[in-house]
Amino acid sequence: MAAALEAGSDFTDRPWEDPSAKPFIEFQGVAKSFDDVQAVKGVDLAVYKGELFSLLGGSGCGKTTLLRMLAGFEEPTEGRILVDGEDMAGIPPYRRPCNMMFQSYALFPHLTVEQNIAFGLKQDGVPKAEIADRVGQVLSLVELEAQRKRKPHQLSGGQRQRVALARAIVKRPKVLLLDEPLGALDKRLREQAQFELMKLQDETGVTMVVVTHDQEEAMVLSTRIAVMHEGLIQQIGTPSDIYEFPANRFVADFLGNITLIEGTVTAVDGDVVTLETPEWGRPVQVSDNRAGHRPGDRAFVAVRPEKITISQKGVTPNSIEVGPVEVGPVEADASANRAAGVVEDLAYLGDVTLYRVRLESGLIVEVTRTNTIRGARRSVDWDSAVEVAFRPDNALLVAG
Amino acid sequence: MAGRRRPLTGGAGKGAVTAIPYAWLLLFFLAPFAIVFRISLSEPLIAQPPYSPLFGADGSYQGSFFNYDLVLTDEIYRLAFLGSLEVAASSTLFCLLIGFPMAYGIARADAKWRLVLLLLVVLPFWTSFLLRVYAWIGLLNDTGLINTVLQDIGLIADPIRMMQTQFSVQVGIVYTYLPFMILPLYATLERLDWSLVEAAQDLGCSATKAFWKITVPLSLPGIVAGSMLVFIPAMGEFVIPALLGGPDTLMAGRILWDEFFSNRDWTLASTIAIVLLALLVVPIVIFQAAQQRENR
Numbered sequence: 001m002a003a004a005l006e007a008g009s010d011f012t013d014r015p016w017e018d019p020s021a022k023p024f025i026e027f028q029g030v031a032k033s034f035d036d037v038q039a040v041k042g043v044d045l046a047v048y049k050g051e052l053f054s055l056l057g058g059s060g061c062g063k064t065t066l067l068r069m070l071a072g073f074e075e076p077t078e079g080r081i082l083v084d085g086e087d088m089a090g091i092p093p094y095r096r097p098c099n100m101m102f103q104s105y106a107l108f109p110h111l112t113v114e115q116n117i118a119f120g121l122k123q124d125g126v127p128k129a130e131i132a133d134r135v136g137q138v139l140s141l142v143e144l145e146a147q148r149k150r151k152p153h154q155l156s157g158g159q160r161q162r163v164a165l166a167r168a169i170v171k172r173p174k175v176l177l178l179d180e181p182l183g184a185l186d187k188r189l190r191e192q193a194q195f196e197l198m199k200l201q202d203e204t205g206v207t208m209v210v211v212t213h214d215q216e217e218a219m220v221l222s223t224r225i226a227v228m229h230e231g232l233i234q235q236i237g238t239p240s241d242i243y244e245f246p247a248n249r250f251v252a253d254f255l256g257n258i259t260l261i262e263g264t265v266t267a268v269d270g271d272v273v274t275l276e277t278p279e280w281g282r283p284v285q286v287s288d289n290r291a292g293h294r295p296g297d298r299a300f301v302a303v304r305p306e307k308i309t310i311s312q313k314g315v316t317p318n319s320i321e322v323g324p325v326e327v328g329p330v331e332a333d334a335s336a337n338r339a340a341g342v343v344e345d346l347a348y349l350g351d352v353t354l355y356r357v358r359l360e361s362g363l364i365v366e367v368t369r370t371n372t373i374r375g376a377r378r379s380v381d382w383d384s385a386v387e388v389a390f391r392p393d394n395a396l397l398v399a400g
Numbered sequence: 401m402a403g404r405r406r407p408l409t410g411g412a413g414k415g416a417v418t419a420i421p422y423a424w425l426l427l428f429f430l431a432p433f434a435i436v437f438r439i440s441l442s443e444p445l446i447a448q449p450p451y452s453p454l455f456g457a458d459g460s461y462q463g464s465f466f467n468y469d470l471v472l473t474d475e476i477y478r479l480a481f482l483g484s485l486e487v488a489a490s491s492t493l494f495c496l497l498i499g500f501p502m503a504y505g506i507a508r509a510d511a512k513w514r515l516v517l518l519l520l521v522v523l524p525f526w527t528s529f530l531l532r533v534y535a536w537i538g539l540l541n542d543t544g545l546i547n548t549v550l551q552d553i554g555l556i557a558d559p560i561r562m563m564q565t566q567f568s569v570q571v572g573i574v575y576t577y578l579p580f581m582i583l584p585l586y587a588t589l590e591r592l593d594w595s596l597v598e599a600a601q602d603l604g605c606s607a608t609k610a611f612w613k614i615t616v617p618l619s620l621p622g623i624v625a626g627s628m629l630v631f632i633p634a635m636g637e638f639v640i641p642a643l644l645g646g647p648d649t650l651m652a653g654r655i656l657w658d659e660f661f662s663n664r665d666w667t668l669a670s671t672i673a674i675v676l677l678a679l680l681v682v683p684i685v686i687f688q689a690a691q692q693r694e695n696r
Contacts, residue, residue: 071602072601072602073598073601092601092606092607093598093601093602094601094602094603094604094605094606098602099602099603100598100599100602102595102598102599103595104593104595106593106595106596106598106599108596108599108600108614109596109618110617110618119600119603120603120604123603123604123605123609124604167599167603171603171604
């Protein structure tokens with residue numbers, strides 16, 4: 001996750017922060033109903049040239065419908081879609097400057113790899129010599145020259161995914177649409193394919209819109225992510241924006257693990273909000289009042305597991321018997337929110353260990369600790385009485 | 401290794417399972433076929449049985465291909481086979497032209513309607529085939545429903561002659577065999593991944609072009625299977641031309657019937673049956689080859 005965050009924040013070109021920048025793809029109040037089901041309920045969205053934009057959400061959130069409307073397979077019931085300034089209303093899929101990579105890949109089973117890739121160029125009446133040239137180019141880009149004469153069913157899953165990608169990019173579309181591009185690949189292939197996609201984007205500069213339900217995929221790939229739920233966009237932002245500053249409870253919960261502590265605001269002092277919360281046991285302070293909460297408001301304190309520390313109760317981390325233990329800045333911080341609990345469950349994941357701590361109120365707090373020292377003995381184990389703590393500036397407040 | 405279960409394939413069990421269809425084919429197809437073929441090599445006799453023995457009293461072989469010579473050279477048989485071929489081929493084509501849009505429509509219909517529509521396709525089978533063919537007589541007759549209605553509304557003065565023509569035979573065959581075309585076509589179209597058609601459109605095909613470039617090639621197995629199911633029985637069809645056709649309707653099935661029941665010439669009837677079979681084996685072989693190419 002850490003690497004993903006860096007990839008997001010390292011992105012220096014931020015056209016969406018420039019008010020004079022012209023969006024390349026625009027959804028203006030787009031809504032779509034199927035019979036009596038409203039799949040998309042009014043979406044405003046601007047994607048800039050060269051972005052790799054992800055629509056992230058669970059199944060049935062409307063992300064695929066949004067993509068299909070952009071591709072021209074569905075017409076919006078309301079609103080407009082503009083690509084490069086041109087209104088797409090009534091323009092059939094075959095005249096749109098978009099090419100799509102389908103979730104199922106949709107490779108033509110009766111054609112070879114080469115014929116599949118050449119299909120779109122042939123439709124456009126591109127001269128034969130040029131077709132051969134361009135097909136050869138993309139084949140070498142996706143490293144499938146040896147498989148050019150094969151039929152799709154003779155290829156592995158990863159190869160099929162690359163053929164689908166090659167077929168979509170060979171026409172040099174203005175916009176490349178990818179529907180769950182890596183969903184059918186196993187974990188190792190997926191990681192490799194993610195970096196190939198990013199490389200492709202660097203090389204071609206094509207604007208990509210990706211639909212995915214996989215938050216990690218969206219984090220790794222995207223310049224920006226739109227999190228969707230029930231036909232509405234919940235938040236648009238860079239991966240780190242969305243992870244560190246979720247706009248609401250749904251976004252906070254959807255991306256990564258998070259502990260949500262429900263409470264009532266008792267005091268607001270500038271940025272610092274104090275909440276009374278039976279779940280935590282004592283007042284909690286949070287340095288986040290973007291939403292402008294006032295005393296009496298109900299709100300959730302949201303803390304990521306890696307931003308909470310865990311230590312054996314009554315023992316300062318330094319004095320634990322075996323092996324050195326890292327001391328976080330929290331231990332010495334008097335302002336930190338602390339609570340006592342018992343380790344109910346722990347999972348050793350190699351790079352980190354995940355603890356699930358049950359507080360007296362029954363609230364489960366998730367804590368991860370990076371295993372920075374090789375072979376260090378766990379100072380905290382199952383059923384240990386522990387203290388969990390987090391700093392006010394590492395938590396945020398989200399509305400209920 | 402003791403607890404290891406024996407694989408399901410291989411061994412005596414597999415042999416027994418495959419033996420059943422083989423035995424069935426041997427008993428009910430190959431044996432009758434051998435009998436028919438043996439009769440076709442004899443000469444007709446007014447006796448019991450009405451054909452000459454294959455081996456004389458001295459044990460000499462007496463069979464000949466005399467009947468085949470006759471069937472292949474005599475104008476009347478050639479015309480009958482050609483007539484059957486023509487009717488079967490054109491009926492298959494009409495069934496395809498009518499059946500494809502129907503199958504396509506059912507396959508693309510809302511899931512809750514599909515079963516109802518399919519049921520409607522097979523619904524005629526719930527009535528006797530003969531009754532349904534007879535019903536066509538009532539429709540197509542000079543005094544039938546179609547002619548009287550057209551006369552009543554003043555569209556025609558004299559009835560249009562439809563019964564006992566090539567037309568009525570064609571109508572009967574197309575009507576009867578249409579479900580056999582629709583069902584396999586539906587089966588392939590229903591399994592067709594529609595995202596392929598969308599992909600073709602996405603890559604620059606109009607809906608019509610995507611249909612010809614993707615839908616048709618991918619439904620070829622269904623087209624071939626449906627065509628076989630219509631063409632093969634239509635080739636040997638006897639009842640429909642007998643009921644709806646005129647005396648000038650020459651078809652192999654009718655000639656066969658006449659030779660067997662009217663002429664009591666079992667040998668010639670058998671010969672016609674064998675020639676018919678040979679004519680049908682050709683398209684089946686083509687079908688097999690097409691399927692093998694598909695699987696490759």
